[in-house]
Amino acid sequence: MAETLLGARTLETSGGEDAAERMPFRRRHVLDLDDFTPHEILRVLDTADIMKEILRRPIKRVPTLRGKTVVNLFYEASTRTRVSFELAAKNLGADAVSIAASGSSVTKGESLVDTLCTLQALGADAVVIRHSYSGAPYLAARYLKGSVINAGDGWHAHPTQGLLDAYTIRSKLGRVAGVRVVILGDILHSRVARSNLWALTKLGAEVILCGPPTLLPSWWVKRAAEHDGELMPGVTLSTDLDRCIEGADVVMALRLQLERMQAGLLPSMREYVRLYQLNGERVARAKPNALVMHPGPMNEGIEISSEVAHGLQSVIEEQVANGVAVRMALLYLLIGPNINLPVEVEKR
Numbered sequence: 001m002a003e004t005l006l007g008a009r010t011l012e013t014s015g016g017e018d019a020a021e022r023m024p025f026r027r028r029h030v031l032d033l034d035d036f037t038p039h040e041i042l043r044v045l046d047t048a049d050i051m052k053e054i055l056r057r058p059i060k061r062v063p064t065l066r067g068k069t070v071v072n073l074f075y076e077a078s079t080r081t082r083v084s085f086e087l088a089a090k091n092l093g094a095d096a097v098s099i100a101a102s103g104s105s106v107t108k109g110e111s112l113v114d115t116l117c118t119l120q121a122l123g124a125d126a127v128v129i130r131h132s133y134s135g136a137p138y139l140a141a142r143y144l145k146g147s148v149i150n151a152g153d154g155w156h157a158h159p160t161q162g163l164l165d166a167y168t169i170r171s172k173l174g175r176v177a178g179v180r181v182v183i184l185g186d187i188l189h190s191r192v193a194r195s196n197l198w199a200l201t202k203l204g205a206e207v208i209l210c211g212p213p214t215l216l217p218s219w220w221v222k223r224a225a226e227h228d229g230e231l232m233p234g235v236t237l238s239t240d241l242d243r244c245i246e247g248a249d250v251v252m253a254l255r256l257q258l259e260r261m262q263a264g265l266l267p268s269m270r271e272y273v274r275l276y277q278l279n280g281e282r283v284a285r286a287k288p289n290a291l292v293m294h295p296g297p298m299n300e301g302i303e304i305s306s307e308v309a310h311g312l313q314s315v316i317e318e319q320v321a322n323g324v325a326v327r328m329a330l331l332y333l334l335i336g337p338n339i340n341l342p343v344e345v346e347k348r
């Protein structure tokens with residue numbers, strides 16, 4: 001093994017010593033995982049392994065992105081994603097600036113495109129954007145010369161969460177291929193479920209999406225019914241948690257997104273808890289030592305019991321910690337040294 005650019009020893013994961021640093025990563029933006037190849041996903045996970053090594057040091061800083069500026073532009077609330085991107089940028093030596101829409105010129109009527117052009121003029125190399133409108137990061141990618149990372153757009157996608165969840169599963173179980181993952185709860189409104197679907201199936205996992213019929217997208221139900229129960233290869237739907245959790249290697253509970261929910265989707269919260277809460281009895285039906293995951297923030301006592309959320313099988317805090325390593329990996333791969341992709345942007 002060689003001492004590398006990052007000052008970390010690389011891990012022999014994808015074909016040799018410092019292979020993770022030598023191979024080109026020809027991608028400017030991370031908007032969703034639907035267009036990632038399995039190889040690209042593995043490249044991110046392998047690079048995150050290197051970042052974990054940096055994070056284990058007494059001084060968790062390297063100067064790799066010195067002189068670069070990363071702007072976090074958050075139009076929706078966030079704790080985990082915003083803080084971990086800020087830490088990721090700082091750990092790599094970049095300047096990190098965080099902007100909440102509530103404290104910016106957006107409150108004076110500035111449009112998203114004008115805000116992006118302003119950030120570009122101020123020298124942003126990467127913009128990490130969270131927005132309530134699905135597609136907002138795609139608009140940003142049309143106008144910015146730098147990189148755009150989607151930190152969650154509406155119900156559509158949360159690619160960095162999908163990557164950190166895949167990373168956590170691989171770290172804990174040693175593989176993602178062949179792993180049986182139940183994603184449970186408010187599938188309809190979940191950008192986390194959508195991005196996890198891509199990440200996990202591209203790496204060969206079997207995914208079961210489980211929730212009440214009103215919280216499963218109706219066209220997914222129709223499509224699965226027309227394709228022998230499969231939504232897409234490796235993905236099935238279920239409304240019966242007690243049955244589908246049997247034999248699961250991983251159970252990922254999702255937050256009930258009450259703020260996105262129209263009236264009438266659930267008969268009552270008590271009924272939801274009775275049928276779909278991830279509690280100790282249900283975890284016991286999964287494989288012994290199955291992983292309990294949740295992207296956060298949690299409604300403890302609703303989609304997950306406190307006992308399970310903080311129990312021995314829970315890796316929820318590890319998911320949060322892994323978020324820093326995975327986001328460091330993405331920043332390094334997108335705006336790190338030797339990245340030289342042609343740029344074409346629209347003029348304002």
Ligand code: CP
Binds near residue numbers: 077080081082152297
């Ligand atoms: N999982 C997630 O996106 O959490 P935050 O909303 O706190 O960023």
